[in-house]
Each structure stands twice: as C-alpha cells, then as structure tokens.
Amino acid sequence: MHAAPPAPVAIVAAMHEELAAVLAQMPDEQRVRVAGRDFWLGHLHGQPVVAVLSRIGKVAAAVTAAVLLERFRVRAIVFTGVAGGLAPAVRVGDVVVATELLQHDLDASPIFPKYEVPLMGLSRFAADRAIGEGLAAAAALALRDPVALVGRAAVDAFGLASPRIHRGLLVSGDRFVATSAESDALRRDLPDALAVEMEGAAMAQVCHDYGVPFAAVRTISDRADDAAHGDFARFVAEVASRYSLALIGAWLAAQPAAGEPAAT
Ligand code: ADE
Numbered sequence: 001m002h003a004a005p006p007a008p009v010a011i012v013a014a015m016h017e018e019l020a021a022v023l024a025q026m027p028d029e030q031r032v033r034v035a036g037r038d039f040w041l042g043h044l045h046g047q048p049v050v051a052v053l054s055r056i057g058k059v060a061a062a063v064t065a066a067v068l069l070e071r072f073r074v075r076a077i078v079f080t081g082v083a084g085g086l087a088p089a090v091r092v093g094d095v096v097v098a099t100e101l102l103q104h105d106l107d108a109s110p111i112f113p114k115y116e117v118p119l120m121g122l123s124r125f126a127a128d129r130a131i132g133e134g135l136a137a138a139a140a141l142a143l144r145d146p147v148a149l150v151g152r153a154a155v156d157a158f159g160l161a162s163p164r165i166h167r168g169l170l171v172s173g174d175r176f177v178a179t180s181a182e183s184d185a186l187r188r189d190l191p192d193a194l195a196v197e198m199e200g201a202a203m204a205q206v207c208h209d210y211g212v213p214f215a216a217v218r219t220i221s222d223r224a225d226d227a228a229h230g231d232f233a234r235f236v237a238e239v240a241s242r243y244s245l246a247l248i249g250a251w252l253a254a255q256p257a258a259g260e261p262a263a264t
Helices: 016-024 058-070 129-142 146-150 152-158 180-189 200-210 228-253
Strands: 009-013 030-034 037-044 047-053 076-085 095-103 165-172 193-197 214-222
Touching: 009 016, 009 058, 009 228, 016 047, 016 076, 016 228, 037 058, 037 228, 047 058, 058 076, 058 200, 076 129, 076 200, 076 228, 095 129, 095 193, 095 200, 129 165, 129 214, 129 228, 146 152, 146 228, 152 228, 165 200, 180 193, 193 214, 200 214, 214 228
Parallel strands: 009 047, 009 076, 076 214, 095 165, 165 193
Antiparallel strands: 030 037, 037 047, 076 193, 095 214
16 A cells, blocks of 8 residues: 655745746646636645645635645645835845734724634734744745845845844735835834735634644835835846745755655
C-alpha cells in the first residue's frame, strides 16, 4: 500500500501582479477551475502547493479559503501580497508578518462589541505562530539585497534600501484606505494595527472555523494616506510580484522535504 501524498500548502494572493512570479516558477502546474477561479496545483522548491488568486475583498477571500479547504484539503493557507502601512514605523517596502488579524469594518454594536464576529465572541484571529516565524526568517533572508531583487531604479524610486520586518496585528476591510483621514481614524481606533489590507482577516476566520493554520505576509505598497492610490499602483506593477516570490520561495525552500518529518 502506498502512503497518501502529503497535503499541499495553499499560496494565495488577491491580484495577478502579486502572484505572477510565483506562478511562473511552477513548472508542472495543473489548472483546476472552481467557483470562477483557477487553482494551480504543482510544486515549488519540491513542496506540493496550490496557488490561487482570491480576487479582492473579504467575501472573495472567504470563498477561496472554503474551496481550498473543502476541495483541495490544504494543510495550511499562506496569504501574500501588499498592504497599506498604518503604524508610523511601517514604511513602503517593509514587510509585515501577521501575528493576529481583525476585520476593521465589522461592527454589530451595540448588540455585540465593535469588531467582534457575532456569535463567535472573537474579534482577533491568531495567525499560525510557527509559519509566521518561518515567514519572518524567510523575509530577513529574501530582503538582504533589495537591489538584486528589484533593481537599483526601483530601490531608489521607492526607497527600498533597508527594508524592515514587522510582526503584529494586520487589519482587513472591504475598503481601499486612500485618505489620511481614514488612516488616522484606524490608528486612533486600533493603535496596535501595523497595516491594512482587504482579505487576510476573512481568510483567518474561515481557517479558524476549519482548524487549519493560516498565515499572512504583506509587503507595504503605500501608507494608506492621500497618496496611497498612486503609490499602490506603481508598487504593484513594479515590485510586488518579485517580493512575493522572494518571500514565499525562501519560506518554502526552508521547509522539510515533502514526506520528511518537520524539525522540532
Ligand atoms: N492594500 C494595499 N494598500 C492598501 C490600502 N491602502 N488599503 C487597503 N488595502 C490595501
């Protein structure tokens, strides 16, 4: 009798630009179309993976997570892509690895406390600690030489020379935060939030329901302020895809070979 093949890990991004370089590195991929999305089954650094674009927003993220869990039986989901920096020290080109995630636009008060997912008694969903530590270590390795990663012109244009890695709260909502008034309000209401995006906390909630590990690593494309729209578009076009590949590639390369026990 043969042992069952190891379950794949899911690599998810919202937009094509955030995952294009990862998909280009999967030589043996096989496409399976479910719920209007292409799920790419294959290998990266010898690890079985399912790569998929969720599309943008919390509902899109939740549907994608449910399909990954029900149909592809993934052993973990890792979300990658870009986010807007909120905490003062979180700059464009830095990387945020989530330790916990919250939906900043969820508010059923006064019935339930603001941000709490009704009937779950939870507002913050913990990201998987071991995967988060692995992603932070991979980010430190991957970002040692930003010029090699994206070229001198992009490093100078975006100020990427000395990127920092942050770990902490990532907040998600169905809104691209593109005014200083909005990001000021988020900083006031959620002072420990490091960055804002539009999918992570929804996926974390679905993974919590299924008891499957979830992790998120985001490169900062903008400061969620009045200049966010322009900064985001340029960063996504010129930098995001290579950062995702470097981060995810370094993390997968450090995993034990498929079928080998994990180091303790
Ligand atoms: N993803 C990247 N930048 C963002 C922003 N400013 N708001 C929401 N999601 C984002």
